[in-house]
Amino acid sequence: MKITKLFSAIAVLAFLVTSCSSDDGSPIRPDGGSDQTEVGKELTFEGTYEYGHSGMPIPFEFAKKTITMKMSEMAGSGQGDDVYNILTVYKNKEGVLKVVAKNAAESEYSAFFIKNISDKSVDFNMDYSFSNEKEAIDSTYPTEGQNAPDHSNMKFGWLTLYKAGESETKITLPVNGKYVFSSQGHSYYYDFSNEVINFNGSYDMTVLAHNTSTNKILLQGADESVAGKYYVAQLKNITENSVDVARLTFSGDNAKTEAESEFAKSEEVGANFSTYTREGDSSESSFENLNGTYGSAIIYDENNEPLAQYVFKIGENNEAFLFRANMTGSGMDDFASFVLSRVFADESKGQLIYKITSSTGYYAGREGQFLTIYVKDISATADKATFAIATKDGSTSVAASKGDVIGKTLEEAKEIQAPSADKIWNLDMMTYAHQWISTTKE
Incomplete structure (x- = not known):
């Protein structure tokens, strides 16, 4: 029938x-x-x-x-x-x-x-x-x-x-407002409303339909830059302050049909979900709460004696990056250092840029250059944070002998990208730059 x-x-x-x-x-x-x-x-x-x-x-x-x-x-x-x-x-x-x-x-x-x-x-x-x-x-x-x-x-x-046009069953999305995702020094956001979703301030997508069973959202590109494109976004793990979001893009002659077909499926969309946090409700602290001396895990020698540590001094009168080491057997001391003056910060990217005002030890000779540091995973109490000194070519050291690996100008320093998430420091005394170093406040 x-x-x-x-x-x-x-x-x-x-x-x-x-x-x-x-x-x-x-x-x-x-x-x-x-x-x-x-x-x-x-x-x-x-x-x-x-x-x-x-x-x-x-x-x-x-x-x-x-x-x-x-x-x-x-x-x-x-x-x-x-x-x-x-x-x-x-x-x-x-x-x-x-x-x-x-x-x-x-x-x-x-x-x-x-x-x-x-x-x-x-x-x-x-x-x-x-x-x-x-x-x-x-x-x-x-x-x-x-x-x-x-x-x-x-x-x-x-x-x-x-x-038609009078329906009491209006589309009501389970989230509204701005939700932000940050990773590897970069941030992206969705601004949700029941009529339009904006991605990262770049373009709008018109909400065509919402399936309350799957939490899939059928979207159509609303701006000239995305004209003719259709999207299927899906939401899951919705809490008061966060939501996991995945999205597929459809373009070409069959974009609408393909998007509608995906929208109708009960299975999850075939895209990675990322956790977006409601703006203003982040469990992480901000740059302004970073204040103190943050030390990495300590490297120990074969006799289980402290050998070396990397230290970031942040938010103090004299900010600095220090290599502390026990090279004489008399205890840990500042063996090489940069004394720094903050000249730029972009919290949305997790980026801090410093002008080097003084350099000693392995780092001597870099006065006047610019050090690009990225920060992530700042705890709510700002007693923990993860830092990375970014380099132009991925160099794992910023010793003076490494040459042109950091910014010669402020604009050059801004362009240096954060290391990928899988670049994690493994307590190697000679390999530390362009890697993420977890620290604890002293």
């Missing part, structure tokens, strides 16, 4: 329905038309009304002589429209309409029931289909008891349809 297509499409939306007919085990019984009056061959109202399941409107077009289930306008259905030609309209003493109609493409008859017709909405019952017109004409009107949804027997009762 053609009406099965509509129910199958609703099933895609997690409604899990199919059609039913007069031989489905619980038929609607005929009453011989004793409580109905024929009122004509046409509907007295027209318009497109929508059932807004899961934020995905299912349109029904009511015309004088037809009722059309506009399957083609359901995202991801991949089906054509179902058209029913109206044969006769009846009304019972409660004013409920019975519309007897025949499928335009197949030998299927339906008794559609309609009530509470207004400019904004209409109640519609499409539970019953028959093999011939007489059964449809003689079918009883649903009572409230019969009308109660019974999905196991494929009865769905009265569906309230809202006039």
